[in-house]
Amino acid sequence: MTDETSAIDVQAHLHHEYFLGLQLMVSVEEGREAIGEWMFRLFRRQHEAKFLSSFEKLGLTDQPDAVACAKYHVLSNTVGGVGVEYIEESDRKAWVRFRYPRWMYDGPAICGIPAEASRGFLKGWYAQNGVSLKNPRLGFVCVSEDLTGQFGLCGYFQEYDHDLRPDDRLRFAPEEVPPPHDPSKQPSPPDEQWSAERLAKAGRNYAMEYCRNGLRELAGLIGRDRAQDIGGRAARLTGLQQYRFMADALDCEDGDVPDAARFLDAVLSGMGDDVRTETSDGDFARVHQHGLRFVRGIDGSDRELLLSCWAELWHGAIASHRAFIQVTHEDRGDAVTWTLSPRR
Secondary structure, three states: OOHHHHHHHHHHHHHHHHHHHHHHHHHHHHOHHHHHHHHHHHHHHHHHHHHHHHHOOOOOOOOOHHHHHHHHHHHHHHHOOOOEEEEEEEOOEEEEEEOOOOOOOOHHHHHOOOHHHHHHHHHHOHHHHHHHOOOOOEEEEEEEOOOOOOOOOEEEEEEOOOOOOHHHOEEEOOOOOOOOOOHHHOOOOOOOOOOHHHHHHHHHHHHHHHHHHHHHHHHHHHOHHHHHHHHHHHHHHHHHHHHHHHHHHOOOOOOOHHHHHHHHHHHHHHHOOEEEEEEEOOOEEEEEEEOOHHHOOOOHHHHHHHHHHHHHHHHHHHHOOOOOEEEEEEEOOOEEEEEEEEOO
16 A cells, blocks of 8 residues: 555545544534434435436446446445445345445444434435436335444335335335345446545545535534534544544654644645645744645635634644644635644
């Protein structure tokens, strides 16, 4: 594994953990109904941005709708590093079964997020597939959920003989059991299109998009000031908690200002941004980051919200050093300059 790939993997891990932290904080501070509605809005946004536009690159345009939908969820999640099994019963009925550990609820986080969250994203994405494909007969049947203590997220896409009412596009049937999985029929991304480096970048972008879109949808639900408060605190805690993992993965020292600057240089390069560091006399450093992938293509108040929250990841990570280090950041349009010095 190259240093660049290690930094990309670290960014994927960090944004994944940040998304989990956001879910937990929203659950605790805003309640069950709020996280359900937030997940619905987030996954509907993700669906509208990604679903149809990804069909061609995943080779699904000529597949029957139920089969294409199931394969889409297997392939897109596989690219993002999520394990999902595919089970095809017929051209009109195809299953997906997510395997543990669950990416959405990694580790003990699965114990702290209410079932409303998973029902929100099922309604936001899975129930919308038939609408997006202009097939009013296509729905999704969920036979198992994670957060109710069943055997994990599992269900099937089915094309019926009649048009579905909106409330029938998502059904729950916990008494049903999926057929056996045949590994020989498991779809996988084409090797020639998905190199190890491209898969690493896809995993990073997969996690990052949940944070980018999640913060914007959270602001629409609970207000920008409240979203900035929750998003910033969750980011800072994530940076504090994940610094040791990141530093070990990138062979960085838990030391003084130059060590912290080297850490920022190494880890921020994993975003694909241009990073340059300057140091002076061992007690002062600036890290210049150009490109800002996390807010790329986003303007106005949404950009301000995202950058404000995202910066707290790195304020938290630097605060986790053994040495007490002061860090500030200055937004320079398409760049950020991080300034580090000893805390007096």
